[in-house]
Amino acid sequence: MPNMSLKKNEMPVQQANVRNKNFSEVALGYTEEQALDEAERCLNCKNMPCRSGCPVSIDIPAFIAKVREKDYEGAYEIIAESSSLPAVCGRVCPQETQCESKCVRGIKGEPVGIGRLERFVADWHNAHSTEPPKAPAKNGHKCAVIGAGPSGLTCAGDLAKMGYDVTVFEALHLAGGVLVYGIPEFRLPKSIVQREVDNLKALGVKVETNVVIGRTISIDELFEQGYEAIFIGSGAGLPRFMNIPGENLKGVYSANEFLTRVNLMKAYKENSDTPIKKNTNVAVVGGGNVAMDAARCAKRLGAENVYIVYRRGEEEMPARNEEIEHAKEEGIIFKTLNNPVEILGNEHKFVTGMKCVEMELGEPDQSGRRRPIEKPDSEFVLDVDCVVMSIGTSPNPLIRNTTAGLETNRHGCFVADENGATSLKGVFAGGDAVTGAATVILAMGAGKTAAKAMDEYIKSKQM
């Protein structure tokens, strides 16, 4: 008899007023009892609506059935058939708009906690399995993957499993992409990312850090070196700014810079050589997950007041509800329907405040969200000594500018078809480099699709 509780088992978390002072993981994960109880809520629907909501089509009812049988390793194997990064996805996927949004239990009550179960299974596996995955027999063909972020790692993993000799080229000194420079430790411990990367290496994937494709090596040279197909997963690129006065004052960061200093360079640790400004009052401009991450990092670095400044309402925020709730619990102050117009500084050019105007919502715009309109005479100054701009990115020009014949759209994103194929033969692309800033799981889905297409492409050449 299934568990007919309308509510999901709650995720145990660190207390808000404790966790907002440390960088340890916020969510602690289900206990075995909680996982078993939650697994009983799954009705094991024949038509599997949840699976259709998963960008990598994990056989969700099957893995949950294994959890019910306490065969956690079996559950892991089912997830691993579709996902190369289960412990990552169990933490950072927006399940509420994907698998869980399709769950029948969600019609009356809360859907099954699929993400939480996925995390439980992945963590169980990581804690109990000692055997690294075995490298499959090589098929004698070489593929290159550019960028060791979610799309690149997924693509590399899938290709390696098919027997390809895969090399991943990473510009930074560490593999993981946004998983290591962007998403903070308290949401995704870096040891988990490292473990996933180590697993890929065990599959035979080579990871070359400190190589910037487009500078150190060009795409054309990769072909000359015998790579038969290339996947570009170079990520979202350059930060956008608002082009308002004062944006180059000291104390104004892009979210990318702020998060990279904190996460990749570990500026929150006393012994780090990478500096970050100590701030008392911080405004983070933007309403996405990245903005929430930046705000929560700022709080943990010791800021007294941290504001999210967003020009639309909370309803319109692109961030996940869970992130918004966590941020609020930790004391982040939401200033929605406010838009910055100028950043103010002192005589030494350090930030002293941010001039904002109040907004109201008008008719829906192209995105379907109600357009914010400035309220007359509503100007006010927010007392801040640091501003983090988290308003999106525009694609990195390096590969585009150094690869003839590689088509991009008017935003500068690579043009790729539904299989990830670009305008250049043998070159595939996916993730934020194609879509603009999106989610980890969508990037993984693109990496997965491209791996399949690269396999077909290489096989078709042999015929």
Next chain:
Amino acid sequence: MYKIVRKQVLNPTVTLMEVDAPLVAKKAEPGQFIILRPDENGERIPLTVADFDREKGTVTIIFQIVGATTEKLNHLNEGEFIHDFVGPLGVPSHTEGLKKVAVVGGGVGCAIAYPIAKKLHNLGCEVHSVVGFRNKDLVILEEEFRANSSLMKIMTDDGSYGTKGLVTDALKELIDAGNNYDEVIAIGPLVMMKFVCKLTKEYDIKTVVSMNPIMIDGTGMCGGCRLTVGGETKFACVDGPDFDGHLVDFDEAMERGTMYKEFEQRKREETCNLFKNA
């Protein structure tokens, strides 16, 4: 890991290192830079390529010891390794079509100016070099510049070597003497580049400067290296580091450069003490 194959102390605060980095050496061009981390917990810092040897597979960097990271780097010796070394980054200096150029270098900036002078000289361009230092003890790359210039002026602030005065004094003299330069290339402290640009603006001579702002990734991700050039925000790592000097907002760049001054000083002291106690 990248092996230091040669280390040479150029003056008490400036060190040269030739580093085994074949992939970087293969592509490096004057004007480009690398990013390095001395050790596993180190900071990423950008340093401009001072020279390269494609056959040997080495890249030469010349750095001034200013903070904890350069202090740590300076403590590495020949045969030891730099943890990370990535590049070449940035757009190479533009050298095509130049017939007569004044290369102006200031202090450790000469390390960046030198490979450009060398390349221009090798391309058959007439190179006049004007290099300035605070005093005689700090002079670097004198012979190298001399070998690649048809005219060379050395300036020191205190007159202990060459001519007493600023590089702008020498440059003005050369221009006034009737030298028609296609371009002036100025590389050195921001304040020097600012005043070179002020001078050449009066004479309407195109001037290129090499900017070296605070950076983290160096590949177009963090935006920390942004500058205002001609009223627009530019990223030194992917749009530069060379820019039209007459359009650069130097005052803003100078302010931005001081953002972590206190931290840098404290960290450097800590690092020095660490080495003392070791």
